[in-house]
Amino acid sequence: MSKGTPTRSKSKRIxxxxxxxxxxxxxxxxxxxxxxxxxxxxxxxxxxxQETNPRSExxxxxxQGSQAYSAVKGPEANVLIDNGGQNFRQxxxxxxxxxxxxxxxxxxxxxxxxxxxxGGGQKVEKPLSGKRVPRWSTYVRVVHWIMAIAFLLLLITGxxxxxxxxxxxxxxxxxxxxxxxxxxxxxxxxxxPVFAVSLLMLVLALARDNMPSKVDVDWFLKxxxxxxxxxxxxxxxxxKLWFWFNAVGGLVVAISGIVLILxxxxxxxxxxxxxxxxxxxxxxxxxxxSFVHMYMGTLGARGALDAITKGHVSSEWAExxxxxxxxxxxxEGKEFVGEEGEAGRGPEVPTGSGSTA
Amino acid sequence: MARMKFLCxxxxxxxxxxxxxxxxxxxxxxxxxxxxxxxxxxxxxxxEKSISVACMHCTDAPCAAVCPVDCFYTTDDGIVLHDKDxxxxxxYCFYACPFGxxxxxxxxxxxxxxxxxxxxxxxxxxGEDGTEEEFEKYGANRIADGKLPACAxxxxxxxxxxxxxxxxxxxxxxxxxxxxxxxQTWGWSKAYxxx
Numbered sequence: 001m002s003k004g005t006p007t008r009s010k011s012k013r014i015x016x017x018x019x020x021x022x023x024x025x026x027x028x029x030x031x032x033x034x035x036x037x038x039x040x041x042x043x044x045x046x047x048x049x050q051e052t053n054p055r056s057e058x059x060x061x062x063x064q065g066s067q068a069y070s071a072v073k074g075p076e077a078n079v080l081i082d083n084g085g086q087n088f089r090q091x092x093x094x095x096x097x098x099x100x101x102x103x104x105x106x107x108x109x110x111x112x113x114x115x116x117x118x119g120g121g122q123k124v125e126k127p128l129s130g131k132r133v134p135r136w137s138t139y140v141r142v143v144h145w146i147m148a149i150a151f152l153l154l155l156i157t158g159x160x161x162x163x164x165x166x167x168x169x170x171x172x173x174x175x176x177x178x179x180x181x182x183x184x185x186x187x188x189x190x191x192x193p194v195f196a197v198s199l200l201m202l203v204l205a206l207a208r209d210n211m212p213s214k215v216d217v218d219w220f221l222k223x224x225x226x227x228x229x230x231x232x233x234x235x236x237x238x239x240k241l242w243f244w245f246n247a248v249g250g251l252v253v254a255i256s257g258i259v260l261i262l263x264x265x266x267x268x269x270x271x272x273x274x275x276x277x278x279x280x281x282x283x284x285x286x287x288x289x290s291f292v293h294m295y296m297g298t299l300g301a302r303g304a305l306d307a308i309t310k311g312h313v314s315s316e317w318a319e320x321x322x323x324x325x326x327x328x329x330x331x332e333g334k335e336f337v338g339e340e341g342e343a344g345r346g347p348e349v350p351t352g353s354g355s356t357a
Numbered sequence: 358m359a360r361m362k363f364l365c366x367x368x369x370x371x372x373x374x375x376x377x378x379x380x381x382x383x384x385x386x387x388x389x390x391x392x393x394x395x396x397x398x399x400x401x402x403x404x405e406k407s408i409s410v411a412c413m414h415c416t417d418a419p420c421a422a423v424c425p426v427d428c429f430y431t432t433d434d435g436i437v438l439h440d441k442d443x444x445x446x447x448x449y450c451f452y453a454c455p456f457g458x459x460x461x462x463x464x465x466x467x468x469x470x471x472x473x474x475x476x477x478x479x480x481x482x483x484g485e486d487g488t489e490e491e492f493e494k495y496g497a498n499r500i501a502d503g504k505l506p507a508c509a510x511x512x513x514x515x516x517x518x519x520x521x522x523x524x525x526x527x528x529x530x531x532x533x534x535x536x537x538x539x540x541q542t543w544g545w546s547k548a549y550x551x552x
Contacts, residue, residue: 264468
């Protein structure tokens with residue numbers, strides 16, 4: 001029996017030993033995974049040079065318009081590449097040059113449509129009695145016409161500079177258009193400040209008359225914009241809308257224009273790019289709006305032109321278009337008898353204020 | 358026909374501004390106008406790079422696209438030139454150009470821009486070649502004499518190359534091959550390590 005015990009323990013040791021070898025043989029290859037798991041981050045970090053290659057970083061920064069140094073002094077001479085120019089080009093030659101003419105054409109067609117639909121513009125319905133009421137002071141009329149003449153000069157020269165290449169070069173030839181464009185540039189540059197000042201004067205003079213009121217909401221709700229007569233004060237909601245477009249949009253056009261004519265003060269290209277796009281885009285809207293204003297003042301509402309030329313209108317016109325205001329003026333006893341076409345017959349209108357009060 | 362190009366080898370340019378001086382001398386440009394300039398990136402830091410830049414004579418030139426009087430034209434050699442008789446000095450080309458190439462003499466009231474001036478690749482302007490009038494308006498016309506732009510001819514380290522695009526590319530490719538490897542591995546980083 002004692003002989004059998006060592007044999008058995010020996011075979012047991014062999015069994016355990018071979019089992020250990022087998023297990024080791026199965027586990028050892030798996031350490032490869034451990035090695036890979038530990039080594040991977042190290043491999044990745046040594047590959048980082050590609051992401052932080054200073055060489056490529058330099059050129060990437062250059063495309064972002066990074067500031068550098070240049071011995072040559074000049075506006076932004078130290079910037080190697082300015083990306084904004086491409087955006088400027090694409091917006092100016094794209095949406096502005098494409099939608100601008102469409103907008104103007106649609107506004108003109110709209111005005112023509114209003115003329116036809118209203119049967120040749122609204123006429124004063126009652127027969128004229130010769131009674132007149134004062135409407136705009138001399139100050140307002142003078143400033144308005146300075147502004148209007150400046151606006152027309154700016155409109156003609158501005159549209160020439162924006163669309164002349166497409167429209168006028170085929171008609172006038174390159175030399176002919178260039179000669180006109182130089183004149184247009186100077187007229188535009190020097191008329192701009194005149195327009196800006198007169199616009200500001202008129203905005204200040206008329207702001208009080210253009211404060212929105214409850215009547216204006218009714219004007220929109222009851223279809224005043226479609227030509228229906230809704231009770232209104234001195235100015236209806238459409239006129240107030242045009243005023244506030246002038247006050248905000250017009251001043252933005254004026255300010256961006258003043259930025260553009262002072263290259264010594266505003267040197268950065270990005271400022272100029274934005275200023276020019278804002279200036280051109282808003283000015284096109286402004287011109288579109290002015291078509292409606294010019295139509296309404298002449299053919300759209302007959303008799304309205306007297307207000308800004310002579311300063312007074314017929315009582316019948318006032319009653320038809322601005323009944324609430326007419327009642328006030330009548331109560332104040334400002335109605336007078338004057339003859340159509342004889343300006344200056346009316347009583348002196350106080351200067352310095354837009355209101356007739 | 359050749360397609361003229363500039364190429365500045367940023368690993369050779371030593372910011373000596375010799376090209377700027379050569380340009381001013383050859384073209385006699387007015388005070389305050391620099392058709393070419395050297396821009397130094399990371400100035401004074403390890404890895405500093407200098408590059409000489411002027412009009413790059415773009416194929417689809419933004420200046421020509423926005424010009425209200427259409428005064429730009431491209432020659433058969435691919436050089437972008439402009440007609441100063443048509444230019445009205447509005448500055449739109451300066452707004453559109455990515456390289457700041459268009460220059461304006463500010464001699465009038467309120468800094469109103471005069472007629473634009475820019476690098477002509479030493480190719481003068483429209484009209485008859487080599488006349489006194491052409492020199493007055495546009496500077497030298499070296500291309501008509503069979504010469505390359507003064508800036509590149511004058512470059513001491515031959516960093517600034519000018520000429521037919523294919524030949525410029527061949528010269529540059531050969532340089533890169535001699536430097537051993539890809540553009541990322543030569544120059545400062547190879548000599549002095551990263552950073």
